[in-house]
Amino acid sequence: MGKRYAMVIDLRKCVGCHACTVACKSENNVPLGVNRSWVEELETGKFPNVSRHRLPRLCNHCENPSCLNVCPVKATYQLEDGTVLVDYDRCIGCGYCIAACPYDARFINPERNTAEKCTYCHERVEAGLQPACVNTCVAGARIFGDKNDPTSEVFKLLTTQSVAVSKPETNNRPQTYYIGADEKSLRPNLLKIVGGEK
Amino acid sequence: MPTVHFFDTPHEIYWGLLIALYFYYTGMSAGSFILTSLGTVFGIEKYKKVSKVGVLMAIVLLAFAPLHLLFDLAQPGRFYNLFLHVNLTSAMSWGVYLLILYPVDLVIYAWYLFRQDFVQGLNKGGFKAGLYSFLLFGKKDMSPAALANDKKKAKFFGTLGVPLALLVHGYTGFILGNVQGRAIWHTPLMPIIFIMSAMVSGTGLFIIVMMLVEKFKFGRIGEDIRSLIADIANLMKWFIVVDGALMIIYFIVLWYSSETGYAAGYFLLHQEGWSFLGLENGLGMLVPFLILLSKKARQSLPLVTLASVLTIIGVLAMRINLVIGGQKLPLTGSKIVEYSVSGRDLSIGLGIGILALVVLTWLYSVLPMNRPGVQEKESIPVSKGVAQ
Numbered sequence: 061m062g063k064r065y066a067m068v069i070d071l072r073k074c075v076g077c078h079a080c081t082v083a084c085k086s087e088n089n090v091p092l093g094v095n096r097s098w099v100e101e102l103e104t105g106k107f108p109n110v111s112r113h114r115l116p117r118l119c120n121h122c123e124n125p126s127c128l129n130v131c132p133v134k135a136t137y138q139l140e141d142g143t144v145l146v147d148y149d150r151c152i153g154c155g156y157c158i159a160a161c162p163y164d165a166r167f168i169n170p171e172r173n174t175a176e177k178c179t180y181c182h183e184r185v186e187a188g189l190q191p192a193c194v195n196t197c198v199a200g201a202r203i204f205g206d207k208n209d210p211t212s213e214v215f216k217l218l219t220t221q222s223v224a225v226s227k228p229e230t231n232n233r234p235q236t237y238y239i240g241a242d243e244k245s246l247r248p249n250l251l252k253i254v255g256g257e258k
Numbered sequence: 259m260p261t262v263h264f265f266d267t268p269h270e271i272y273w274g275l276l277i278a279l280y281f282y283y284t285g286m287s288a289g290s291f292i293l294t295s296l297g298t299v300f301g302i303e304k305y306k307k308v309s310k311v312g313v314l315m316a317i318v319l320l321a322f323a324p325l326h327l328l329f330d331l332a333q334p335g336r337f338y339n340l341f342l343h344v345n346l347t348s349a350m351s352w353g354v355y356l357l358i359l360y361p362v363d364l365v366i367y368a369w370y371l372f373r374q375d376f377v378q379g380l381n382k383g384g385f386k387a388g389l390y391s392f393l394l395f396g397k398k399d400m401s402p403a404a405l406a407n408d409k410k411k412a413k414f415f416g417t418l419g420v421p422l423a424l425l426v427h428g429y430t431g432f433i434l435g436n437v438q439g440r441a442i443w444h445t446p447l448m449p450i451i452f453i454m455s456a457m458v459s460g461t462g463l464f465i466i467v468m469m470l471v472e473k474f475k476f477g478r479i480g481e482d483i484r485s486l487i488a489d490i491a492n493l494m495k496w497f498i499v500v501d502g503a504l505m506i507i508y509f510i511v512l513w514y515s516s517e518t519g520y521a522a523g524y525f526l527l528h529q530e531g532w533s534f535l536g537l538e539n540g541l542g543m544l545v546p547f548l549i550l551l552s553k554k555a556r557q558s559l560p561l562v563t564l565a566s567v568l569t570i571i572g573v574l575a576m577r578i579n580l581v582i583g584g585q586k587l588p589l590t591g592s593k594i595v596e597y598s599v600s601g602r603d604l605s606i607g608l609g610i611g612i613l614a615l616v617v618l619t620w621l622y623s624v625l626p627m628n629r630p631g632v633q634e635k636e637s638i639p640v641s642k643g644v645a646q
Contacts, residue, residue, distance in 0.1 A: 064551050078265070093268070101264040103328055117267075117590060126439060126640040130348035134637060135340040152339050153332020155272035162439030164269050173332040204310045229516075249586050250521035252261075254529055 063141040064234040065180055066207040068217045069116055071242075073201035076101055076114045080193035080202065084118075087181060087192035095169040096178040097193050102245055106205040113242040118193070119144060119178035120226070120234030121216070127157035127166060127177075131184075135175070141206075142235060143182055148174045162230045180204070205233070261591035271597045273587045275327040278577040279607050281430050283323035283614075284357075284458070285452060285573065288423040289460015289469075291364065292314035294492070295423075298371070298416040304486055305385040307629040309416075309579055311471050312464060313368045314621050320426070322614040329606045339646035349432035356429055367415035371406045373397065375626035427456045434580065434583055443517035444527075444585045447508050449514045454501040458543075461494040464567035467618075469559065475627045479559065482632075488556045491565065495550035498569070502543050529584050529594070533575055542572010 074101060084090060084097040097118040098110065104111055121144050128144060131156035135151035138144050151174035158166045158175060169176040175241045185204075193203040205214035217223070223237040226246045238246070251257045269291035294312025298307030328334050345351045377398050397404075431449025438444055465487060472479045479487075487528035511522040526534040555561040586595050 085308070094566065098267040100267070102261055102592070103264070104261045106260060107574065122286050125645060126437070129345075129347040130350065130436065131345055132348045132540055133347045135339075147591040150336070150339055150343070151333065152336045154327070154330070156433070158349070160437045160439060160583060162266075163588055164588075165505075166334050167270065168272060175332075176459070201612050222287060232438070247518075248591055250518050251259065251524065253527040253592060253594060255587060256521060256524040256528070 061208040063206045064208045064235075065121065065204065066144050066214055066218070066237065067118070067180075067191075068135065068203045068214050068221075068237045070201045070203065070217070071114060071238055071240040072118065073199040074099075074114045075197055075199050075201075076112075077197055079196045083192040083196035084178070089172050089178075090170060090176075092175075094169065094202055096165075096176070100245060102242075104242070104244060105216055111242075113245045115238070115241060115245040116193075117163065117165070117226075118236060119180075120232065120236045121178075121180060122165055122235060123233035126162065126232055127175075128161040130156045130160045131154065134167070143180050144177075144187075145182060146175055146177065147181055148172060148176075152174050154229065157181070162227050162232060163234070191226070213221075261592075263487055266591045266593055269588070269591070269595055271595055273330075274597060275582070275599045275603045276330040277439075278331075278574075279580040279610075280323050281452070281581065282429060282574055283319050283326070283575045284427050284430060285456030285462045285577070286463050286570075287316045287319035287323065288427040289458070290319070290458065290464040291423045292420060292462075293461050293464055293493070295420055297417050298367075298412050299420060304482075304489070307482065307486065307632075308464075308468055310368070310371050310623070310625075310627055310629070311468050311622075313364055314625070315372060315464060315618065317361055317368060318422075318614055318618045318621065320353055320357070326607070328350055329343040330603075333468060335361070345601045349429055350437055353426070353429045353433070356422065356426040360419070360426040362588040363419050363422055367412055367419055369393070370412035370415065370618050372625060373408050374400070375628050376619055378628075379626045382509070389624060390424040390626070408522070424453060426454050434584065439589060440584050440587065441512065441516055442522040442587060443580070445508060445511065447504060447511075451501070451504045451508060454497065454504055455573045455576055456479055457502050458494065458569050461490060461497060462546075462569035462573075465490055465494070465562060465566045466570075469563070470626060471622050476632060477624065480632060484557070484559070487555075487559065491550050491556040491562045494565070494569070495547060495556075498543055498547045498593050499548070499577060502539070502547065505539060505543075516565075519589070522584075525587060526583070530579055530586075534579050537575035538572050538579055541568055543574055546572070596622070611618055 063168060078099050081095060081098050088096060090096050097116065100115040102113050122141050125144050128138055131153055132154060134146045135152055136144060136157055153168055153174050166177045168176050184191060191204055194204045203213050203217060205212035207214045207218055209215055218237060221239050223239055224241045224246060225234045225237060290312050292304060294309050296302045297309045302553045328337055340354045374393050375398055379390045380387050430448040431452035434443035435445060435448030471478055474482050476642060509523060512519045546568045549555050551559055584596060590594050614617050
């Protein structure tokens with residue numbers, strides 16, 4: 061099997077410092093108001109029975125990416141290692157990929173005027189480095205690597221731990237695997253948001 | 259269990275008013291064309307009277323519709339990439355070709371409908387004769403064989419236009435329907451709902467346009483057109499019945515589909531209630547349906563006009579509720595994504611609308627709108643239609 065990059069995020073280690081969000085912005089010159097990676101944080105329960113959960117989000121570099129399927133000009137493409145990228149010179153900025161991504165991973169870069177998202181810091185990975193968010197994580201909660209390589213940390217975690225992905229039902233087959241994710245953080249509680257749940 | 263979200267990352271709605279208007283325009287183009295093709299294509303004699311009015315309306319609406327898309331692009335100068343690169347899995351990519359084939363077919367169809375009148379109008383002199391002479395491209399043959407050929411070709415291109423019209427609007431249904439991530443869009447009914455609501459709004463707008471053309475081209479709405487309007491109003495009633503049934507089926511299945519589907523249904527009934535229940539389905543479908551139930555009302559021009567205006571408003575609300583409402587439901591985080599139309603989008607939408615109206619009015623005023631048995635009255639200055 062060829063190389064297939066994936067990310068495992070061990071939420072038992074995540075402290076919610078948002079250093080990944082900041083490192084990503086800094087590494088990729090992401091303008092204010094938009095994010096390639098961010099951390100959702102929520103608190104459940106009532107004192108004294110409470111818990112706090114975090115969910116770092118980024119592009120899932122899916123096996124079957126909705127964004128790639130809907131792009132009318134094939135500006136979004138996928139490398140053999142699974143990385144999903146956008147050709148900024150070809151993108152017409154129609155916004156279809158943004159509407160189709162189930163993970164809110166994409167946005168229009170207000171300076172470049174094209175669709176944009178996490179690239180797994182492709183230029184760093186090419187140079188043998190880790191993505192900026194992985195590199196900066198104080199707790200080592202983000203683990204990046206080749207999930208087909210039996211010696212990789214990602215492979216070991218995926219085979220020995222129970223993991224969850226966000227919204228598997230959409231058939232995107234996302235490649236960000238969470239360890240210890242709270243079910244409430246993996247998808248929005250829509251019924252509550254629309255006022256249907258007290 | 260109480261859950262509190264911190265650090266909600268804001269997300270934006272990128273498909274706003276312009277996209278909803280694009281769906282609206284292509285819909286009315288397809289709807290009005292299919293309705294008026296009943297004469298030429300399906301041989302229903304009385305509809306032949308209005309084929310020309312309908313095809314011009316369909317062409318102009320379709321010519322202006324893609325402008326909304328162009329102005330919505332973040333990189334409008336790169337629109338040509340749509341022609342250079344094809345992605346067969348993208349419904350938007352299918353649309354690029356349909357948006358060319360359909361209007362080209364309609365223009366050829368219209369040319370065969372108008373050719374005879376162009377030749378007859380050559381002796382009028384002035385600008386119109388010059389225009390007709392140009393538009394004829396030298397094909398002035400009025401022999402019975404040539405006239406028969408006109409009829410044959412019009413039928414061919416008109417017939418081709420019907421599936422193209424269904425596709426050009428059906429594909430927009432796929433644009434939304436193919437998105438798995440949004441339960442409110444992800445239904446196989448979407449293309450059919452789009453086509454049926456297009457029949458409703460296309461018929462509604464066509465009735466109004468036809469009455470205006472009659473009034474300003476011929477001075478009065480003739481008896482034959484009055485009885486035709488009653489027939490079309492009856493058809494519109496049935497279009498509303500089918501469209502309404504589809505909406506009910508859509509909603510029931512949405513309600514029982516999934517957690518997100520149920521929430522989407524709840525959202526349509528509550529937060530979007532005034533627009534979904536009130537505007538779209540109440541004022542836009544139920545009221546016109548009730549009006550058109552009565553045979554007397556169908557024969558009354560003011561009541562048919564009222565019903566038509568209501569359907570046009572209702573279908574616009576439907577496009578907005580689906581396109582924008584669908585994106586208000588968040589995919590991550592814990593808040594409804596807010597949308598407010600920007601001044602830029604609103605001005606572009608209004609600008610395109612006014613421009614389309616001006617071009618359509620101009621076409622109706624310079625082209626020969628004669629129909630079987632009725633000739634244009636030369637004494638009536640047609641340009642009045644614009645001012646009033």
